[in-house]
Amino acid sequence: MKNSHFISIKNFSKKQIEYILKTAEKMEDIIHSGTDIAKNKILGSLFYEPSTRTQMSFSSAMYRLGGNVIGFSDPKTSSKTKGENLTDTIRCVSNYCDIIVIRHPLEGADMLAAENSPVPIISAGCGTKEHPTQALLDLLTIKKEYKDINGLNIGILGDLKYGRTVKSLTYALSLYDCDLNFISPPSLKMNKEVLNYLNEKNIQYKEFKDVMDVINDLDVLYVTRIQKERFPDPTEYLKLKGSYKIDLSTIKNVKESFIIMHPLPRLDEIAYEVDNTKHAKYFKQPYYGLLVRMALISLILGLIE
Amino acid sequence: MKNSHFISIKNFSKKQIEYILKTAEKMEDIIHSGTDIAKNKILGSLFYEPSTRTQMSFSSAMYRLGGNVIGFSDPKTSSKTKGENLTDTIRCVSNYCDIIVIRHPLEGADMLAAENSPVPIISAGCGTKEHPTQALLDLLTIKKEYKDINGLNIGILGDLKYGRTVKSLTYALSLYDCDLNFISPPSLKMNKEVLNYLNEKNIQYKEFKDVMDVINDLDVLYVTRIQKERFPDPTEYLKLKGSYKIDLSTIKNVKESFIIMHPLPRLDEIAYEVDNTKHAKYFKQPYYGLLVRMALISLILGLIE
């Protein structure tokens, strides 16, 4: 993986993904013992769209490895570079660092960056298509809880049309032998591009409107937010919003080992009362995210193996 | 103090405060010799309210110790996290760092953070109640100039009602045997909560409207800004503003050893002509602030002793 870009889950084989996850697990020791394998290495952190959480996660990963971080993280600063095209920015900034993480509101910005960069590019989510490192951390979370991802019955709930995390996760899960269940309002169903991808690979999936129709069969429920403004019709929103909120009553009859995940930030789609149940795993995900990003940076920079 | 939160001066004994100050003095050597006792440690710096000065002071402290810093420092970036409640942010971010510094416009945000954080929280000032590390650096400044804080006659001037530094300083000074003099317009007097605290502890204080009535008896004058918009009546502001500006004429007959302090930034409440007098100590305070924050981080992370 040395010097590879990391733009889409689809570009990586199951073997490669598994290798990243295995490496991520080893990072736990490194956090405790400390390391400086990335000493003198610099991560360029280009956030054209703010994302405190993801930006801090990547920065923390780089520091935990002993490296440093330059970049910007706020829209005001980055707007100053808007006059310049992204290609020029990448050609310039790549002189200042050894690896670049990019987040951008526009689809394909990560790909364009990769095509023009002499240093490796990691996508931190661009447009509505993918958020590949989130998918890695989601996989690691499931793996840590269940050991084996194969054979699991997994539900993915929320705005499947515009959400990028749910797409990357679906691509990632398609590498395993598990049952996929997409739960969303009809107007926000998983888009055709992803469904076609699953069909071509002969992966089974079901679609649901109501989470209650499937939740008690699930091993994993991945909850994402439905933004009000995505609904073409406010009446539809009012009618449906209750169905996509998880509270104690929703999970009353779930399996013993059932887990709830969420990419965060969570607003009201999971009630606070769920936080203290054994099913809630969404506050463990950021930790796995740190491990995954440490692993990815280490592998791409060739710092390990 | 290892793993303690540092939210209010009131939670610490005189012995503990003295120990922090003693540790701070030792930090001077460390600045010159260099250290990496905080190697591989990460400070999360969450500034929901901008404060260039305090944020840079904490960051510098962490770097001087050999550690690293992640976080945000501008309102635009942090507003993106507003949809999420603070508890969730802390639960997430605490995965990325070993200690968190928080500044927030709302009262009690630091306490709430502490209640929900698996890593120690240091308050960098929240709402109008306290700014505890400022109080520590103020104490250290007085100690450095006078050796002993006991027996001093100390004036605190400005907006005592809304200012947070003056409250933390008062709590801190209440641990010592010194005379307190509060100087402010009647509408901005020290609030009842603090005065009750002093009364309960049987601490003597006097209140003044005019700094000239007390300045020549003082060993220390702590000046803070009075914001025009705090006055309910603009006429009152115009009438009073002159009384709360320190210039050469104000300090003409002060004691030989008299010192003037200020938490900075200073606007026009201390005339520039005062800067070059031997009384001005306000530009030494930021240096003591660095020492104090280095000490606090070291003690809480258990890096020393």
Add this chain to the structure above:
Amino acid sequence: MKNSHFISIKNFSKKQIEYILKTAEKMEDIIHSGTDIAKNKILGSLFYEPSTRTQMSFSSAMYRLGGNVIGFSDPKTSSKTKGENLTDTIRCVSNYCDIIVIRHPLEGADMLAAENSPVPIISAGCGTKEHPTQALLDLLTIKKEYKDINGLNIGILGDLKYGRTVKSLTYALSLYDCDLNFISPPSLKMNKEVLNYLNEKNIQYKEFKDVMDVINDLDVLYVTRIQKERFPDPTEYLKLKGSYKIDLSTIKNVKESFIIMHPLPRLDEIAYEVDNTKHAKYFKQPYYGLLVRMALISLILGLIE
């Protein structure tokens, strides 16, 4: 140079400039081998005017040397310090770092900072007068391409009146024996202060309105942007803008060894089709900028020699 401020090219002798450039060339080895000569040193990066590129370049330089960086880079954050005068900010911040880089919209802010700072100040461009580290990197670029700057025929094109990079570059080139050609619309000619400086030093220069009148004689063309809003008359802009855009037809008959430089960001003043010609050197400049800033920081902090 230890502990010197670096505010204007004019304050340094040719010998000193040459020494910085020679040191910059040595930095290439350090980038590859890694170093921590700046360990425990902190750079204060005060950008009162956003400049992602320059700020990242200085930060990268400091990290490559093994040091750390504190500061701010966005207008919103820095506006909070506006109430305070710059002198106070410098007196405070200089407690937190070992060297300060400042960028400011106002002329002379760098000089004022230097006068009040106990630590060395490097200007990253203030007002419209100078951008001295850009001039150093421009010199290094020419030197790397041509070995000797003496004897070259150099064209400087664009907004010579308001642009700061062109002024610092002119001062820098005046130390060498080369022919200067200023190419600009009449209303944006190089200002009198700079021309007088050249006249006093008996340096030859020519002025042109049309780049085609001189381009085929040039060894170097330094292109800068002409901002539409600088033209007093929009008709004049429309009439002239074509003359200041470089494309393949413009450079059809240039010398074999001819090079094009640009301080970046480039908008449309150089056509993308030029990027892949052997003449284009503007994406090598950021790399030389990194070397120059590493050298400057090392020399001023006394980390080498």
